[in-house]
Amino acid sequence: MTPDLRAAVLGVYAEVDRAVAAAGPRCDASGRCCRFTEYGHTLFLSQFEAELLLEAAPPYDTPVSRDGCPFQVDNLCTARDARPLGCRVYFCDPAYQETGNRITEEAVAALKRLADDHEAGWRYAPLHVVLNEAARPAAPAADRMPPAGGRVPLPVV
Ligand code: SF4
Numbered sequence: 001m002t003p004d005l006r007a008a009v010l011g012v013y014a015e016v017d018r019a020v021a022a023a024g025p026r027c028d029a030s031g032r033c034c035r036f037t038e039y040g041h042t043l044f045l046s047q048f049e050a051e052l053l054l055e056a057a058p059p060y061d062t063p064v065s066r067d068g069c070p071f072q073v074d075n076l077c078t079a080r081d082a083r084p085l086g087c088r089v090y091f092c093d094p095a096y097q098e099t100g101n102r103i104t105e106e107a108v109a110a111l112k113r114l115a116d117d118h119e120a121g122w123r124y125a126p127l128h129v130v131l132n133e134a135a136r137p138a139a140p141a142a143d144r145m146p147p148a149g150g151r152v153p154l155p156v157v
Contacts, residue, residue, distance in 0.1 A: 031075035
């Protein structure tokens with residue numbers, strides 16, 4: 001990522017953090033939102049978010065399962081400063097869901113515009129796919145899922 005693009009992506013993060021703080025969603029600190037299967041959703045992230053996360057996150061064991069994030073330790077995030085948009089925006093507060101969805105849509109649209117403007121291409125994939133690829137370049141195509149916003153419900157199988 002070029003320095004300009006990095007600064008722009010961090011600008012999107014800052015704007016998202018401001019919007020979430022203004023909305024003031026309630027957090028019960030249950031940590032369930034990072035245990036994806038238990039909570040019933042999947043965390044997606046773009047290649048920009050993945051790059052920033054992988055630069056700063058601690059080492060993790062592979063293979064990473066789709067069940068939860070390896071950076072959650074004792075219910076806390078060990079990659080907090082570099083966490084992707086879905087982690088910044090998502091709260092389980094029922095009163096915040098519509099606002100959270102709007103913030104996510106606007107932020108992902110902003111990242112897509114950056115991808116276009118910088119001719120960087122666009123990839124949006126589940127966290128476990130990204131982390132497994134980072135450790136093991138050839139991920140099975142069947143693990144890939146279609147682009148969607150932030151955290152999405154698990155597919156019914
Ligand atoms: S990066 Fe942090 S906030 Fe995001 S899912 Fe992992 S532990 Fe949770």
